Amino acid sequence: xxxxxxxxVRVAVVEDDREMRELLRDALGRQGYTVTAVGGxxxxxxxxxxxxxxxxxxDVWLPDANGVELCRGWRQSGVRIPIxxxxxxxxxxxxxAGLDAGADDYLGKPFALAELRARLGALLRxxxxxxxxxxxxxxxxxxxxxxxxxxVGGEEVAVTRRELEVLERLAEARGHAVSRDxxxxxxxxxxxxxTAASLEVMVARLRRKLERPGGCAIVRTVRGYGYAIAxxxxx
Amino acid sequence: MAARxxxxxxxxxxxxxxxLAAAAALTAxxxxxxxxxxxxxxxxxxxxxxxxxxxxxxxxxxxxxAPEALRExxxxxxxxxxxxxxxxxxxMGNGPEIGAAGDEAGIPGWIVHRRPxxxxxxxxxxxxxxxxxxxxxxxxxxxxxxxxxxxxVALWVGRVVARRATRPLLDLQxxxxxLGALEPLPPPAQDDAPxxxxxxEDAFRALWSxxxxxxxxxxxFAANAxxxxxxxxxxxxxxxxxxRAASPAAAGPALEAQMKELDRLVRLVESLLVLARDTxxxxxxxxxxxxxxxxxxxxxxxxxxxxQCVFPDEAIVRGxxxxxxxxxxxxxxxxxxxxxxxxPIQAVLSNGGDLVRLEVTTPGARIAALERExxxxxxxxxxxxxxxxxxxxxxxxxxxxxxxxxxxxxxxVSGEHEDARFRLxxxxxxxxxxxxxxx
Numbered sequence: 053x054x055x056x057x058x059x060x061v062r063v064a065v066v067e068d069d070r071e072m073r074e075l076l077r078d079a080l081g082r083q084g085y086t087v088t089a090v091g092g093x094x095x096x097x098x099x100x101x102x103x104x105x106x107x108x109x110x111d112v113w114l115p116d117a118n119g120v121e122l123c124r125g126w127r128q129s130g131v132r133i134p135i136x137x138x139x140x141x142x143x144x145x146x147x148x149a150g151l152d153a154g155a156d157d158y159l160g161k162p163f164a165l166a167e168l169r170a171r172l173g174a175l176l177r178x179x180x181x182x183x184x185x186x187x188x189x190x191x192x193x194x195x196x197x198x199x200x201x202x203x204v205g206g207e208e209v210a211v212t213r214r215e216l217e218v219l220e221r222l223a224e225a226r227g228h229a230v231s232r233d234x235x236x237x238x239x240x241x242x243x244x245x246x247t248a249a250s251l252e253v254m255v256a257r258l259r260r261k262l263e264r265p266g267g268c269a270i271v272r273t274v275r276g277y278g279y280a281i282a283x284x285x286x287x
Numbered sequence: 288m289a290a291r292x293x294x295x296x297x298x299x300x301x302x303x304x305x306x307l308a309a310a311a312a313l314t315a316x317x318x319x320x321x322x323x324x325x326x327x328x329x330x331x332x333x334x335x336x337x338x339x340x341x342x343x344x345x346x347x348x349x350x351x352x353a354p355e356a357l358r359e360x361x362x363x364x365x366x367x368x369x370x371x372x373x374x375x376x377x378x379m380g381n382g383p384e385i386g387a388a389g390d391e392a393g394i395p396g397w398i399v400h401r402r403p404x405x406x407x408x409x410x411x412x413x414x415x416x417x418x419x420x421x422x423x424x425x426x427x428x429x430x431x432x433x434x435x436x437x438x439x440v441a442l443w444v445g446r447v448v449a450r451r452a453t454r455p456l457l458d459l460q461x462x463x464x465x466l467g468a469l470e471p472l473p474p475p476a477q478d479d480a481p482x483x484x485x486x487x488e489d490a491f492r493a494l495w496s497x498x499x500x501x502x503x504x505x506x507x508f509a510a511n512a513x514x515x516x517x518x519x520x521x522x523x524x525x526x527x528x529x530x531r532a533a534s535p536a537a538a539g540p541a542l543e544a545q546m547k548e549l550d551r552l553v554r555l556v557e558s559l560l561v562l563a564r565d566t567x568x569x570x571x572x573x574x575x576x577x578x579x580x581x582x583x584x585x586x587x588x589x590x591x592x593x594x595q596c597v598f599p600d601e602a603i604v605r606g607x608x609x610x611x612x613x614x615x616x617x618x619x620x621x622x623x624x625x626x627x628x629x630x631p632i633q634a635v636l637s638n639g640g641d642l643v644r645l646e647v648t649t650p651g652a653r654i655a656a657l658e659r660e661x662x663x664x665x666x667x668x669x670x671x672x673x674x675x676x677x678x679x680x681x682x683x684x685x686x687x688x689x690x691x692x693x694x695x696x697x698x699x700v701s702g703e704h705e706d707a708r709f710r711l712x713x714x715x716x717x718x719x720x721x722x723x724x725x726x
Contacts, residue, residue, distance in 0.1 A: 072522055072525070075522065075526065076525070078529065142557075142609065148574065162525075165528045200574045207718060210575045212574075213574055
């Protein structure tokens with residue numbers, strides 16, 4: 053993303069600690085984003101409801117609201133912008149609860165600024181993760197990206213975080229091909245020989261786990277380019 | 288307790304049975320003797336009557352009638368003598384001479400009765416006491432045969448009494464055993480608990496609620512501490528990054544070192560917060576984790592090419608990937624730190640049955656039997672590690688805690704003279720019970 057693009061992107065920072073808020077405003081401002089920083093849930097809802105933000109960085113622990121509930125409320129009222137949650141609790145239960153509530157990504161405090169920038173950039177590039185909060189279905193396969201669980205014919209199958217992220221990235225493209233580089237950037241954060249090999253492994257595992265003999269294909273290889281969700285053009 | 292009550296009941300039953308049997312035997316003996324005497328008296332009376340009748344029929348004296356009368360009315364087994372003063376007038380039956388005068392128990396083994404007849408005559412009659420002894424023997428045998436039956440009955444009664452007495456206790460025990468970490472104690476199954484037990488239960492409830500309160504406060508503290516500690520760390524981190532961004536040249540190695548220290552502090556705080564979590568709570572809603580991928584990733588980061596790593600393609604558990612990575616990291620990191628050769632570090636991940644198992648062997652390192660559990664103590668540092676600046680002595684404690692949070696464990700499985708080997712066990716992935724909601 054170039055600086056010229058970033059200046060038109062309005063990021064809302066919702067953080068109750070004044071100093072953190074200023075630091076985030078400063079750091080993201082330097083990146084060229086237009087930052088509006090608020091300190092409470094009510095002000096944040098106002099900001100998001102008015103449609104004056106393109107992305108939200110949301111602290112879970114707010115004095116007047118719970119970030120997870122706030123996020124769930126926004127999603128239910130049709131807010132589609134990317135939401136990145138910041139939290140002091142990094143255990144898997146709170147992580148999954150956040151994603152289940154419709155957050156697109158989740159970052160534990162303290163974090164490296166570079167990571168925040170990278171994740172925010174990825175979310176803006178993709179327009180959030182539209183599949184969070186709903187169950188993705190293709191044939192007998194059902195995947196809940198928010199809760200990170202997958203089922204084939206009603207039976208749960210073991211699909212890991214990475215594998216789900218690859219699948220989610222492909223499903224978001226709704227049948228359009230996603231290049232290997234894009235996948236590697238979005239899922240691994242870097243494109244190298246090792247990560248490229250990992251991608252092949254992930255796709256092979258996804259096929260083995262989700263595709264049944266005689267059932268429909270899930271992942272389609274686009275020769276020389278990348279992968280796509282099979283049969284997703286109409287979906 | 289039940290055994291004690293049973294023993295007590297059986298003892299009481301056995302002693303009272305013995306005492307009763309002895310008393311019964313004595314009573315029976317006395318009664319039997321009295322009966323015999325009575326019979327003897329009756330027999331003597333009959334004989335006196337017979338002599339009287341003989342005298343009238345034969346018109347003779349009492350003395351003349353006695354021998355004939357005795358002959359005609361024989362009494363089986365008895366010896367009868369008729370004395371006139373000290374002269375024996377008539378005798379019948381075998382046995383020792385009874386005599387005209389003497390004690391009733393004068394002849395051993397015989398019961399004696401003397402009775403005056405008219406005209407200065409004396410009738411003496413005796414029967415052997417052997418009959419009485421035989422009767423006593425029969426009685427003794429029947430008591431002997433009855434004893435086991437009595438004992439069995441006593442045992443059964445003891446059991447029943449014991450069970451009744453201890454049932455409320457056992458009920459309390461069952462309820463305590465089935466108690467979850469933070470649940471209140473359910474009420475007793477039946478309301479007939481004795482007062483002493485109700486007191487015990489009240490005392491337990493009071494203790495339990497105090498413990499629960501402590502645990503609740505600890506958790507609250509952990510959650511608050513998590514927030515309170517992470518926030519300043521996040522601030523410091525952002526400030527340092529801003530300083531570096533403002534003038535990269537001026538920042539230099541000092542700032543880099545500071546960031547490194549900061550990361551170390553963050554790791555320590557994370558570790559303490561993980562350790563503060565109660566293992567019984569577990570990992571509530573885990574995600575699917577491929578331990579093989581985690582081990583490969585950590586192995587690539589920590590170990591060089593000489594290490595022998597055997598990882599399958601997949602070894603799947605359900606849990607918290609970040610935590611499992613910490614556990615695997617700590618085991619491999621220890622291997623790297625304490626490896627003294629010869630031979631390579633070995634890390635073998637296996638995936639069979641109900642467990643995903645990682646075994647890490649450190650060449651040249653030895654763990655004494657006494658140290659085998661101590662190495663898992665928090666802040667314990669091996670003598671070799673004390674000189675090093677990094678590390679807090681939390682690595683193994685944390686690995687074990689993470690494993691236990693997941694329902695597994697970490698143990699040291701090597702002998703005293705073998706290369707140190709640590710084993711991480713995690714329960715294998717199982718499908719969740721809840722299918723997708725929307726149809």
